[in-house]
Amino acid sequence: MMLLFLILPIIFADNRVEQVHLSLSGNMNAMVVTWLTQSPLPNVTPFVSYGLSADNLKWTGKATTTKWADEGHIGVHRYTHRATMRNMEAGTKYYYSVGSSQAKSKVFYFTQPDPSKPLRVAIFGDLSVYKGYSIKPLIDATHSNYLDFVIHIGDLAYDMQDDNGNVGDDYMNAIEDMTAYIPYMVFPGNHEVSHNFNHMVNRFTMPKNGVYDNNLFWSLDYGNAHFVAINSEYYAEGMSKEAKAQYEWLENDLKNNKAKWTFVLLHRPMYCSTQSSKGCDDFQDTLTRKGNALFPGIEQLLIDNKVDMVFYGHKHTYERMWPMAHGVPFKTADPSYIKNPAGPVHMLTGAAGCHTHLGPSDSIPQSFSITRLGNYGYTKLKVFNSTHISTHFIDTSVKVGDFLDKFYIQKN
Ligand SMILES: *[C@@H]1O[C@H](CO)[C@@H](O)[C@H](O)[C@H]1NC(C)=O
DSSP: OHHHHHHHHHHHOOOOOEEEEEEOOSOTTOEEEEEEESSOOTTOOOEEEEESBTTBOOEEEEOEEEEEEOSSTTOOEEEEEEEEEOSOOTTOEEEEEEEOSSOBOOOEEEEOOOTTSOEEEEEEOOEESTTOTTHHHHHHHHHTTOOSEEEEOSOEETTTTTGGGHHHHHHHHHTHHHHTTSOEEEOOOGGGOHHHHHHHHHHOOOOTTSSSOSSSSEEEEETTEEEEEEOTHHHHTTOHHHHHHHHHHHHHHHHSOOOSEEEEEESSOSSOOOSSTTOSOOHHHHHHHHBOSSSBOOHHHHHHTTOOEEEEOSSSSEEEEEEEETTEEOOOSOTTEEESOSSOEEEEEOOSBOSOOOOGGGSOOOTTEEEEEOSOEEEEEEEOSSSEEEEEEEEOSSTTOOEEEEEEEEOO
16 A cells, blocks of 8 residues: 555656747747646656757756646646756757657757748747647648747637647647747736736746846847747736736837837737727737827837837737828839838738637728738738848748738838
């Protein structure tokens, strides 16, 4: 009997490595890897081992472990492990495995970002594990070497905390064949607000340059490009102290930014066409843009700092808009090739695949609107160099992944 009690915990301990995902830290010579175990790893230190070939993972990076509780009625504990691979060389292929002496992952690989090459980023919001139509096409694009990294602009899994966090586990395992090979960058949408953003804080490892170091807002330099992720849910949730801190941080971040191209991303749409003749006019959405006595609106800051593009999701569709300021579009001859835009170009890209979907016939086009698509898919942003960028909509409704709505910006 005594023996049984000693053996049982060993049998039921689940130390298997799950949900492996890479992320960028802002240090171009490092690569961060995060994974999860359902059980603690007493008396052993988790680590990443990596090297230049699959059979010689000669370097080791120790991981730190966070034990955290899901907010569901069972209060499941999970263990997130985070390690950094250092002294990496641009453009070099590395192999790696994560785990502990008890259980290791298979060997994955990635190419360390090379900022001197054109950059290709998949950008989308609102991707579910159930009806996640873009998951397979994103995995295929990863293994065809069409993407350098991914930014998911809020609303993951639907919802990570559901079913005692099992939905989050299922989602992270479903995308592992992408996220273990290219960095997966995230920040919250309205589906991540539960229990003070519990799952967003504890499952991921984003750049640590925000105010709170908790994955909710951050920025990242990559070659010619600067990406800034903003948490619109501080506005929607009435968190004015945090919204102000984020605004001051954003002001400073944009002031110090030297990159040629600047992209701002947030979950809630600043503009869009909807069934309402006024377009995106939900209180929580317009608050992030315009602000009020308690909340600083961000649009003027983006205009003043010459932000090139603003991406958002939340509405489950795709819409590309003219460069604009305060809803007034700056129209030029060719809507698919804009030279020296007079304001930030806005794009809604929330069509990756989830429970509800909106087609173009569901909306009344606003004066600032160019393209509205009803297909499932994601945006592929390409930064060629200091003068040219493009975006395409990758249709994932069809197997081959057609390129739709090709768009270019050229700057002097
Ligand atoms: C930048 O990329 C564009 C698109 O590929 C190309 O036409 C242009 O010549 C490039 N400019 C420079 C300076 O390399």
